[in-house]
Amino acid sequence: MTHDIITTRRRLIKGGLAAAAVIATPAVLRAQGRRDLSMLTWAGHADPDVIGAFEQTHNVRIRAKEYVGGDQMLAQMAQSPAGTYDVILSDAEYVVQLQQAGFIEPLTPEDYPFDDFFPEFQNFRGHWFDGQPYAVFLRFGFLGLSHNRTAMSEAEARSYGTMWDPQHVGRIGHFDWHLPNLGALSLLNGNASPFDLDEAHWTELTDTMMSLRPQVRGFYDYGGMLSALRSGEVSAIPGIGDWITGVLARDGADVTTTIPEEGGLQWTESLSIGAQSKNQDLARKFIQYMLSPQGQVKTATLKAYPAMIPTRAGWARLNDELPGEAQRQNMVLNGPNALDEIRAGRIRLRELPLQQSLETWNDAWTRYKNA
Numbered sequence: 001m002t003h004d005i006i007t008t009r010r011r012l013i014k015g016g017l018a019a020a021a022v023i024a025t026p027a028v029l030r031a032q033g034r035r036d037l038s039m040l041t042w043a044g045h046a047d048p049d050v051i052g053a054f055e056q057t058h059n060v061r062i063r064a065k066e067y068v069g070g071d072q073m074l075a076q077m078a079q080s081p082a083g084t085y086d087v088i089l090s091d092a093e094y095v096v097q098l099q100q101a102g103f104i105e106p107l108t109p110e111d112y113p114f115d116d117f118f119p120e121f122q123n124f125r126g127h128w129f130d131g132q133p134y135a136v137f138l139r140f141g142f143l144g145l146s147h148n149r150t151a152m153s154e155a156e157a158r159s160y161g162t163m164w165d166p167q168h169v170g171r172i173g174h175f176d177w178h179l180p181n182l183g184a185l186s187l188l189n190g191n192a193s194p195f196d197l198d199e200a201h202w203t204e205l206t207d208t209m210m211s212l213r214p215q216v217r218g219f220y221d222y223g224g225m226l227s228a229l230r231s232g233e234v235s236a237i238p239g240i241g242d243w244i245t246g247v248l249a250r251d252g253a254d255v256t257t258t259i260p261e262e263g264g265l266q267w268t269e270s271l272s273i274g275a276q277s278k279n280q281d282l283a284r285k286f287i288q289y290m291l292s293p294q295g296q297v298k299t300a301t302l303k304a305y306p307a308m309i310p311t312r313a314g315w316a317r318l319n320d321e322l323p324g325e326a327q328r329q330n331m332v333l334n335g336p337n338a339l340d341e342i343r344a345g346r347i348r349l350r351e352l353p354l355q356q357s358l359e360t361w362n363d364a365w366t367r368y369k370n371a
Contacts, residue, residue: 037282039064040076041089042269043222044304054289060282068221069177070094071358077103083276086283092268093179093351095135096126104272107133111284113291113311120342121310125349127270135270136287139299139307142266142338142347143180143241144259151235157258160188160238168215173234176219178365180239180265183350185209187262194265196354206364213371229255239265242329243305249328259341265350266342269307293317301325308338 037060039046046064055062067073070091077088077098090098098104109132114122117137127135145157151171156162163172174181185208186194191201217234218224225244228234230253237244241257241264248255271290273283289295296314300307301322308329309315319326319333330338341347353361 033059035060035279035282037062037087037279037286038085038274039087039089040073040085040274041066041087042304043068044302045089045299047303050295050298050302053294054286058282058285062286070179071362074098074101077101083274083278085274086277086279087286088272088274089138089269090135090272091350092124092126092135092137092270093349095270095272097352098272099129099134103275104134105275105277105280107136107273107284109133112136112288113313116291116311116313118310118312118339120339124268124270135272136291137310138269138271138290139309140266140268141241141243141307142257142259142264142341143184143239143350144257144264145184145236145238146229146240146245146257147236147255148229148232148234149254149256151232154256154258157236157260159260160184160262163212163215163236163238168235170215170217171233171235172212172215173217173225173228173237174219175225175237175240175244176221176369178361179352180267180350182209182361182365183265183348184239185212187260187265187348190262192348193354194348195351198355202356206368209364209368210371213368219369229253241267243267243307246306246329247304259346263346263348264341266347267350297321300329300331 039062041064043066046062051062054060065076065085067076070093073090074094074097077085078101088098088104121137124137127133127137145160147157152162152168162168182205183194186197186205189201189204189208191197197205217228220228225237225240226248229237229244230248245255245257271287273280273287277283290299291311293313293316296309296311297318300309300314300318306329308331309318315326315331315333318331326332352358
């Protein structure tokens, strides 16, 4: 009797394990076949809401390494073996350095929907070399004067010069990165090419920057800027834009970004394939997904920081699915929109300095912070 019970139990256990194996086989096989795609990126771009559909469709897991600032991105690439990153999301002004250092692969133009891009973005500066692209324009935004409306009105924010007003002593904040701050102040000085400065104009710019120092409350990272603007700790922060105020506005904060009469800057983020990537086919499919109407809407409404997008199909889908957000970001199809600012010549590309080194600009910024 005992022998029969034991035999029966063994049969049940074996049968249960076999049944479980049969049931689990599809999931197990899928997990075993899953590929990893490595990505070097600003924060937020590997949010499940953005990449989840791609991961599911292609049975891939995206492993993201996040950085803050182009200088940190370049350093990360320089110290990593070739092939470490399959996809690189970078600020557009750093693509030239990535290409010259051999960190990214040339792309095949026919693989990407350049014909769907608005004309301003089809042959984007610093992305094409000898007729071949090394990066694909993904998203962009404008930088001006971001302000708390209770402390600074839109009318006041129509000039960067407002920051020197006595009522804003100790109420001006800075994003702790030299490039957008110095670019905005260079526009205030009337430089049509804010990053192409001879020695005299560079000296004038550093003098302008130092004269603002008594007005400055502090230097902030991403989270610090959100908190300082929301609470009214600072009246305004130059050189940032809707990528900060849009996040706050979604939560009901009374903040906005104004493009002053002196003009604004355009930040741009682009995607490249890492040199010697072993997953170039998958990296290409990921970039194609991000440029599809679905991917474009996902990146436009990124939780970490929203952005405008370069494709007509992306604009159409955004207006269809989220007309309120399309209106808020000035990406409407009928009537005036963000492209008018570019076409009117009020927006300059954020670039790397042309006549000074990055180290020179960074050293000037460090002296300013320590003044």
